[in-house]
Amino acid sequence: xxxxxxxxxxxxxxxxxxxxxxxxxxxxxxxxxxxxxxxxxxxxxxxxxxxxxxxxxxxxxxxxxxxxxxxxxxxxxxxxxxxxxxxxxxxxxxxxxxxxxxxxxxxxxxxxxxxxxxxxxxxxxxxxxxxxxxxxxxxxxxxxxxxxxxxxxxxxxxxxxxxxxxxxxxxxxxxxxxxxxxxxxxxxxxxxxxxxxxxxxxxxxxxxxxxxxxxxxxxxxxxxxxxxxxxxxxxxxxxxxxxxxxxxxxxxxxxxxxxxxxxxxxxxxxxxxxxxxxxxxxxxxxxxxxxxxxxxxxxxxxxxxxxxxxxxxxxxxxxxxxxxxxxxxxxxxxxxxxxxxxxxxxxxxxxxxxxxxxxxxxxxxxxxxxxxxxxxxxxxxxxxxxxxxxxxxxxxxxxxxxxxxxxxxxxxxxxxxxxxxxxxxxxxxxxxxx
Amino acid sequence: xxxxxxxxxxxxxxxxxxxxxxxxxxxxxxxxxxxxxxxxxxxxxxxxxxxxxxxxxxxxxxxxxxxxxxxxxxxxxxxxxxxxxxxxxxxxxxxxxxxxxxxxxxxxxxxxxxxxxxxxxxxxxxxxxxxxxxxxxxxxxxxxxxxxxxxxxxxxxxxxxxxxxxxxxxxxxxxxxxxxxxxxxxxxxxxxxxxxxxxxxxxxxxxxxxxxxxxxxxxxxxxxxxxxxxxxxxxxxxxxxxxxxxxxxxxxxxxxxxxxxxxxxxxxxxxxxxxxxxxxxxxxxxxxxxxxxxxxxxxxxxxxxxxxxxxxxxxxxxxxxxxxxxxxxxxxxxxxxxxxxxxxxxxxxxxxxxxxxxxxxxxxxxxxxxxxxxxxxxxxxxxxxxxxxxxxxxxxxxxxxxxxxxxxxxxxxxxxxxxxxxxxxxxxxxxxxxxxxxxxxxxxxxxxxxxxxxxxxxxxxxxxxxxxxxxxxxxxxxxxxxxxxxxxxxxxxxxxxxxxxxxxxxxxxxxxxxxxxxxxxxxxxxxxxxxxxx
Numbered sequence: 001x002x003x004x005x006x007x008x009x010x011x012x013x014x015x016x017x018x019x020x021x022x023x024x025x026x027x028x029x030x031x032x033x034x035x036x037x038x039x040x041x042x043x044x045x046x047x048x049x050x051x052x053x054x055x056x057x058x059x060x061x062x063x064x065x066x067x068x069x070x071x072x073x074x075x076x077x078x079x080x081x082x083x084x085x086x087x088x089x090x091x092x093x094x095x096x097x098x099x100x101x102x103x104x105x106x107x108x109x110x111x112x113x114x115x116x117x118x119x120x121x122x123x124x125x126x127x128x129x130x131x132x133x134x135x136x137x138x139x140x141x142x143x144x145x146x147x148x149x150x151x152x153x154x155x156x157x158x159x160x161x162x163x164x165x166x167x168x169x170x171x172x173x174x175x176x177x178x179x180x181x182x183x184x185x186x187x188x189x190x191x192x193x194x195x196x197x198x199x200x201x202x203x204x205x206x207x208x209x210x211x212x213x214x215x216x217x218x219x220x221x222x223x224x225x226x227x228x229x230x231x232x233x234x235x236x237x238x239x240x241x242x243x244x245x246x247x248x249x250x251x252x253x254x255x256x257x258x259x260x261x262x263x264x265x266x267x268x269x270x271x272x273x274x275x276x277x278x279x280x281x282x283x284x285x286x287x288x289x290x291x292x293x294x295x296x297x298x299x300x301x302x303x304x305x306x307x308x309x310x311x312x313x314x315x316x317x318x319x320x321x322x323x324x325x326x327x328x329x330x331x332x333x334x335x336x337x338x339x340x341x342x343x344x345x346x347x348x349x350x351x352x353x354x355x356x357x358x359x360x361x362x363x364x365x366x367x368x369x370x371x372x373x374x375x376x377x378x379x380x381x382x383x384x385x386x387x388x389x390x391x392x393x394x395x396x397x398x399x400x401x402x403x404x405x406x407x408x409x410x411x412x413x414x415x416x417x418x419x420x421x422x423x424x425x426x427x428x429x430x431x432x433x434x
Numbered sequence: 435x436x437x438x439x440x441x442x443x444x445x446x447x448x449x450x451x452x453x454x455x456x457x458x459x460x461x462x463x464x465x466x467x468x469x470x471x472x473x474x475x476x477x478x479x480x481x482x483x484x485x486x487x488x489x490x491x492x493x494x495x496x497x498x499x500x501x502x503x504x505x506x507x508x509x510x511x512x513x514x515x516x517x518x519x520x521x522x523x524x525x526x527x528x529x530x531x532x533x534x535x536x537x538x539x540x541x542x543x544x545x546x547x548x549x550x551x552x553x554x555x556x557x558x559x560x561x562x563x564x565x566x567x568x569x570x571x572x573x574x575x576x577x578x579x580x581x582x583x584x585x586x587x588x589x590x591x592x593x594x595x596x597x598x599x600x601x602x603x604x605x606x607x608x609x610x611x612x613x614x615x616x617x618x619x620x621x622x623x624x625x626x627x628x629x630x631x632x633x634x635x636x637x638x639x640x641x642x643x644x645x646x647x648x649x650x651x652x653x654x655x656x657x658x659x660x661x662x663x664x665x666x667x668x669x670x671x672x673x674x675x676x677x678x679x680x681x682x683x684x685x686x687x688x689x690x691x692x693x694x695x696x697x698x699x700x701x702x703x704x705x706x707x708x709x710x711x712x713x714x715x716x717x718x719x720x721x722x723x724x725x726x727x728x729x730x731x732x733x734x735x736x737x738x739x740x741x742x743x744x745x746x747x748x749x750x751x752x753x754x755x756x757x758x759x760x761x762x763x764x765x766x767x768x769x770x771x772x773x774x775x776x777x778x779x780x781x782x783x784x785x786x787x788x789x790x791x792x793x794x795x796x797x798x799x800x801x802x803x804x805x806x807x808x809x810x811x812x813x814x815x816x817x818x819x820x821x822x823x824x825x826x827x828x829x830x831x832x833x834x835x836x837x838x839x840x841x842x843x844x845x846x847x848x849x850x851x852x853x854x855x856x857x858x859x860x861x862x863x864x865x866x867x868x869x870x871x872x873x874x875x876x877x878x879x880x881x882x883x884x885x886x887x888x889x890x891x892x893x894x895x896x897x898x899x900x901x902x903x904x905x906x907x908x909x910x911x912x913x914x915x916x917x918x919x920x921x922x923x924x925x926x927x928x929x930x931x932x933x934x935x936x937x938x939x940x941x942x943x944x945x946x947x948x949x950x951x952x953x954x955x956x957x958x959x960x961x962x963x964x965x966x967x968x
Contacts, residue, residue, distance in 0.1 A: 025776035073772035081761035083774035104751035111744040138755035197772030203745040283799040289781040297775040308816025343815040385800040
């Protein structure tokens with residue numbers, strides 16, 4: 001009996017490890033009492049193995065303790081602006097300049113503070129810190145007397161709550177914003193200590209230019225041997241493949257491209273083993289695609305009005321031969337609304353909504369590496385062709401009645417996703433079928 | 435020297451105080467070796483190589499200063515010299531004065547008391563046990579020896595005083611440590627392990643030895659030998675007193691000894707409503723460990739909060755403020771905090787299966803590769819699920835008819851299987867012969883029902899099948915014969931039994947009335963064997 005049993009246990013372990021790795025990639029800061037407590041426990045259980053993998057293959061440090069697990073991800077590229085900090089609220093708006101600054105000042109204050117803090121006190125300290133002459137010179141002022149300033153601070157605090165740096169003890173932020181009350185928090189220092197991810201502390205960086213600062217924060221010491229240089233290349237390539245949707249050969253240097261050509265199979269196999277992602281290798285680049293469809297924060301295709309419009313515009317862009325002006329896309333949305341508008345939300349059907357819809361769709365496409373914004377317009381990137389099919393095959397006069405086979409085919413597909421994926425890539429026990 | 439004259443302490447506050455103290459210590463050390471006079475060269479040589487002044491001259495000056503303050507006395511040196519300049523120099527030899535010696539002794543005590551780390555003496559506990567045992571032996575004698583009694587009691591008291599003092603100091607220092615008042619982190623961390631180890635050992639000793647001590651004390655008191663012993667010791671102590679004070683001195687000495695004894699007893703023996711010191715100490719020492727751990731945690735947290743991380747955040751705040759645009763800020767956020775989710779395109783199962791079946795060459799451009807299969811439904815409506823008007827109520831007539839036919843067929847099959855099984859009286863199992871899968875399934879179930887009621891020493895049993903439609907009577911045979919039931923899937927073997935199967939529904943007019951549970955098709959690979967081994 002030991003044979004099959006050992007096999008089952010091994011498969012189970014492998015599946016747990018994969019689940020833990022995926023959780024870390026999705027949420028690099030997991031806390032014991034956060035929304036991903038189960039995944040946190042898995043990470044803790046497999047910490048040694050995960051640490052070794054990340055350290056060796058991408059040079060990311062994994063720190064775990066009883067409170068939190070933190071994967072310090074250094075991105076493979078410094079140019080990607082599609083991962084902003086977002087509000088913890090449902091609107092999930094990207095952070096503004098003021099909020100970023102407030103966030104850092106709040107973190108600095110918490111870092112020096114006690115194990116508990118009240119929002120009012122934190123606000124005082126932030127106001128004090130904002131008096132820094134350099135900040136003033138950059139045109140930042142905080143008095144936190146106006147309501148919108150307090151809203152900014154509340155948004156910052158909510159992000160910290162979501163991350164698990166703070167834990168609310170009493171009160172709520174709305175009361176603070178309206179000036180009627182205060183909020184008390186526990187500061188979880190270990191989680192706080194895990195916040196910065198850069199290799200070098202910014203206070204140690206002397207560069208003055210913005211780009212140089214980014215480079216210096218992530219730079220390793222001099223790469224004075226071939227081995228170190230190769231490792232740096234391997235790390236960079238693996239980072240991009242592991243973290244970003246598509247790696248285009250265009251974006252690589254000659255050295256990197258040469259290395260990738262030789263080692264592609266090896267690198268993608270390592271990633272597949274850890275995460276279950278499958279390589280999609282094409283002439284223009286490589287994408288690690290996800291059969292389980294959850295290792296991402298931007299989905300495509302996706303249900304709902306915005307997902308639908310994105311998909312339709314993707315089809316349109318994929319057929320375009322050159323840059324497309326956003327205005328042209330807005331016109332296209334207008335046309336699409338006539339055809340599909342019945343399925344869209346009411347606000348999307350209203351005339352004048354098009355530019356915003358186009359903007360949202362483009363944000364997604366850019367984030368997924370499927371399109372690029374240039375001065376002449378939007379340029380499709382090669383991987384966009386994945387979504388290029390002709391017009392939908394189903395054409396019926398009246399909207400609202402779909403043919404059965406379409407529905408059943410898709411429902412069956414979703415149900416079988418994990419199973420077929422398993423068969424296809426021989427990954428045992430993909431149990432993550434949520 | 436007047437009583438108010440404390441000039442021998444003046445060197446403590448003078449500049450160069452460390453040198454003076456070193457010099458004085460050199461004299462003390464010399465005195466321990468019974469050397470009384472020291473020349474400046476001797477003093478110089480005895481100073482620590484690392485901290486002594488560059489030449490003898492400085493030492494000589496210090497010596498003269500100390501003579502001035504009254505710590506030393508200088509006498510002219512008449513020894514032979516070998517150099518002319520030495521001859522012309524005023525030469526002295528030095529020795530400690532009484533005042534100097536007293537001052538040093540006082541300083542020694544001062545250092546010792548302040549330097550006491552506060553240690554719990556496990557050894558003292560052992561000594562106390564030994565002395566109490568000795569006292570027991572002495573008390574058992576007809577004429578207790580006063581000298582032995584006195585010595586034993588003295589040692590006991592001395593050790594006990596030590597222990598009590600140290601325990602007090604320990605508590606103090608422990609509290610200081612725990613409160614983290616002006617203590618170095620490194621020192622604490624180094625101290626921590628030793629302390630915990632030490633506490634563990636001491637607590638263990640206190641529990642075992644403390645109990646033993648309490649027993650010994652109890653034994654002594656029970657025998658009533660405490661008072662006589664204490665009187666003996668008191669008498670001996672008072673023996674030296676002047677004859678007229680003798681009586682009073684003895685009473686005073688006895689009182690003193692009695693107080694000491696009760697102190698000892700209270701330390702180790704809990705009385706009514708009063709906890710013994712030993713127990714309190716144990717409680718404190720035990721409680722100290724978690725407190726200590728809390729301190730360690732606090733320290734670690736302080737460490738985790740390196741102060742320069744705060745500077746990092748402030749720097750970042752400036753950078754965010756100075757960044758050219760929002761895109762730059764988002765990039766900075768990603769690099770500095772790395773809290774973003776990994777992001778990947780997806781692939782659905784159908785596409786994946788298709789690709790596995792016929793992989794695309796790696797040199798295919800995306801534009802020419804087969805695109806992702808996307809549900810036309812999704813492409814058209816933006817949703818996998820159909821929205822809009824509800825479907826019309828479907829006509830299930832056809833399906834119902836099919837189900838009814840299926841049910842009827844199953845019922846018929848079951849009936850036939852039952853008919854096949856009914857034995858019409860007891861028969862040997864071996865006579866059942868060949869059964870088709872359905873009948874065999876039913877037969878197995880009946881046999882199972884019957885065997886379920888089988889207890890040790892049963893030879894015959896009756897059971898009703900689960901659905902109440904059949905009854906089976908089974909009787910064991912002891913002729914050792916083996917029965918075989920053949921089925922298309924294999925042969926079923928086991929000890930032979932007498933079996934009688936009755937169809938309970940047979941009496942009813944409608945045989946198909948109680949719809950039997952559909953019998954699942956037998957597995958193809960079964961080669962059943964009767965595992966029952968009675």
